[in-house]
Amino acid sequence: MKLKQTLLACAALVSSVQFAAAQNFNQTIVFGDSTEDAGWFANFKTGNTAFDNAIQAALAAGGNAHFTGPGPNYTQILAGKFGTTANEVNGPGGGTNFAIGGAFDNGTFDAFFGPGHQNLSTLGTPGNLGLPGTAEQIGNYLASVGGKANPNALYLIASGGNDIFASLALAAEKPAVFTPATINGILLSEAGALATAVAKLQAAGARVIVVGNEYPIAPAATAPGQNALGQLLGPATWNDLAAAGVKFIPADTEALIAAVQANPLAFGITAPLNSPACVLSPALAAATGLVTGYGALCAPTTTPSNTFGTLVSANALQTHLYMDFVHLTQAGEIITSDYIFSLLSAPSQISFLAETAIQTTLSMIYGIQQQIDLSQRKPAGWNVWMNGDLGYLQINNSIAGLPNDPGVPISGSLGVDYHWANGWLVGAAVTEGYVTPTFSLGGGFTQNNAALSLYTAYRDRQWWGNLIGSVGFFNDTTNRQVPIGITVQPNNGTTYGTDFSLAGEVGYDIHSGFITHGPVAGFILQSAWIAGFTESGSFTSLAFGDQTRNSEVSVLGYQANFDWGMWHPFAQVVWDHEFNSLNRVVTASLTTIAAPSYSMPAVVPGRDWATASVGTQVTINRSWSALASFTAQVGEQNVTNYGGLIGLNYAFGQAPPPSPIVYKN
DSSP states (O other): OOHHHHHHHGGGGGGGOOOOOOOOOOEEEEEESTTTOOSGGGSOOOSOHHHHHHHHHHHHTTOOOOTTOSSOOHHHHHHHHTTOOOOBTTSTTOOSBOOOTTOOSSSGGGGGOOTTOGGGGGGTSSSOOOOOOHHHHHHHHHHHTTTOOOTTEEEEEEOOHHHHHHHHHHHHHOTTTSOHHHHHHHHHHHHHHHHHHHHHHHHTTOOEEEEEOOOOOOTTOSSTTHHHHHHHHHHHHHHHHHHTTOOOEEEOHHHHHHHHHHSGGGGTOOSOTTSOSEEOOHHHHHHHOOSSOGGGGBOSOOSOOSSSBEESSTTHHHHOSBSSSSSBOHHHHHHHHHHHHHHHHHHHHHHHHHHHHHHHHHHHHHHHHHHHHHHHTSOSEEEEEEEEEEEEEEEOOSSTTSOOEEEOOEEEEEEEEEEOTTSEEEEEEEEEEEEOOBOTTSEEEEEEEEEEEEEEEEEOSSEEEEEEEEEEEEEEEEEEOEEETTEEEOOEEEEEEEEEEEEEEEEEOEEETTEEEEEEEEEEEEEEEEOOEEOBSSTTOEEEOOEEEEEEEEEEEEEEEEOBTTEEEEEEEEEEEEOSOOOOEEEEEESSSOOOOEEEEOOOOOSEEEEEEEEEEEEOSSSEEEEEEEEEEESOTTEEEEEEEEEEEEEESOOOOOSOOOOOO
């Protein structure tokens, strides 16, 4: 907004109040296969009596029909971080988890398998059930909501593993027909069909969609080659999504689990990777025909049973990575949840860099304005001044459940100005400061800043005004620590930025004895820019694009000051209103694999707040004056900013000042 428009808008603030709407997740909606299944088969009869009975027996013994075994899976753990749930859609009362063990991307393989093909037991389900594939699950969800997806939901999608297992089963059964080229073609067709379904989901209103790739399974896996096919299918799905215009968050679960496999002890995994946490008795294994997927039959007990699966040890869910060579244990599910949470939270954490630059520049401007008033109290001549500012700044995340960043800004300013007898003043100031906010997840960043400001001001008996232009330079060092299971993964980066600002005030003084009071109006324009950078340190490191935070704030309020001997107390309360759009995003990219970038909302500060300042000027002698004040931004959404300032002002080359002027009506 142009300067003239900003000043004119001050008179219309009452009619222009808007509140920034932060997107909070009010649902977690899941589509996929057994890696996300939250208990579909607890409420579905397959027709395989042994399997169905084992599910019910395990439920009675404390199991939950999850293929990842007893305990919540990663979708439920992640949903809980945002105050939502991700329970099976066919459960009592319904849920939002549509995932089904054994689901294909799009069901293409159903045509290749008829009833009785027990090689499908490698999928973890007893034969071909004809249940909805992931694409069909998405269609079922959209049908259930009238074609309008919840825009404030978090959508989680993991699929493709069963397509890979079926490919290998087909190749083993009919190698002459299902050649590697044929299999690859089928998998790419599946990826395209899933991408088409996700594109429809986005078109229906979904905004935050996480899509994982395949993760490596245990070394003793039963179907050789599945990891290689996973490296084909996962990227192919992402590429098809990007080609379809889908904005999604790629989760590199392949790199995640590979990192755990490379150093399992760091994650508390003490059992061999090819050692399953759950076992079936020989009789139950033969009756159900299951080779994998028997975490769904597992109860949280070590007592052997012929009716359900049991744990190999009391702490197996924490010391083993896999339930059955394919599906993760509770330890693995927590690791996966933490990783996806880090992808969701990282962009907003990095958005704090630009927002912190905006907030600390505001504090600098307040200090210069107070020194301008102090210099204008003196006779014509030169003034040299300095300020020391200590504050508290906390910026809260816009999405409930994501981390915040409190910090303590410290800065110092040194200025010089010249005051003419006709009321005009010009000056310059340099400011240096730093702040070290901490991320509530761990780590934080250090922001060092230096700024050059030029200012001018005018005052007569009743009218006054000032104008400050500043350019600031920032250096940022980030240390974003990401909890993954029992580990903390370091992510370090450095970047730089600038802040250009222009601030002005005008006011009218009403003199009533020793009290001077009157209205004040103004504006503060800022543009903070932070350069893109790439973190290093772990598989959770990301690359971030440039970000810009523009601000156009109007100021309208009232102030008063008093002349009481050598003391000159003052107070000011103004209403600030932000006119600029607050719907900016920060873009991030994976560093572990080539994948499309993704964007998440930046922190959303308040659009309206009050700024209150109280303090006093002190005339020490004819040359020296002092300043002490406290300033706080009150009632701003997601921002707490307050601080104290101490300043000195020295006048030289001037005649001794007269006694304090007392204006009279």
